[in-house]
Amino acid sequence: MALSAVIGYLIGSLPTANSLARLAGVDLRSAGSKNPGANNARRLGGYRLAAVVLAVEVGKGTLAVVIGSSLAGDQGMAAGGIAAVVGNVFNVWYRLRGGKGLGITLGVLIAAWPVVVLPALMLIGAVV
Structure with missing residues (x-):
């Protein structure tokens, strides 16, 4: 699980x-x-x-969840996803002053709960 978190953080911190x-x-x-x-x-x-x-950014969040899940199951998925968001917001390459983490969070949510998030996004798109 720790490896999932480290990899997730590094993925999230990439200044893409x-x-x-x-x-x-x-x-x-x-x-x-x-x-x-x-x-x-x-x-x-x-x-x-x-x-x-x-x-x-969405892809980075998704990748962190997929890698975390493959390394340590559900706990790795959670650790990798959360660490990716933390890596984006508290970015080591930008002296802990990164982005807001919205795109990465969306990617984490899509990868972790596609059955809920994708229909919700379609509904939001239809309303807006």
Whole structure:
């Protein structure tokens, strides 16, 4: 279970949002809200960049849960998912000042409880 948490933290702490934004010529940490997340990516780089950033962040959360589950079952799944969110919010590469963890949390929830989360997202999409 500890290995699941360590791997989850490392996955969550990967600075993918800012790395993707830099490929598009945008530095999320120095402009806009200075938050390395999809909303700031949308603000500074447009909807395409935001969609890519969000997809990668969701994927990181999902990956942490899948790896945690394969290593230590349900407890590993929980440890990996929670650690991924913590790694995103308290990012060691950004001096413990990372993102807000929303995209990663969505990925964790989708991977851990797809039967509940996916229909809820469809309902929200239909209403909005």
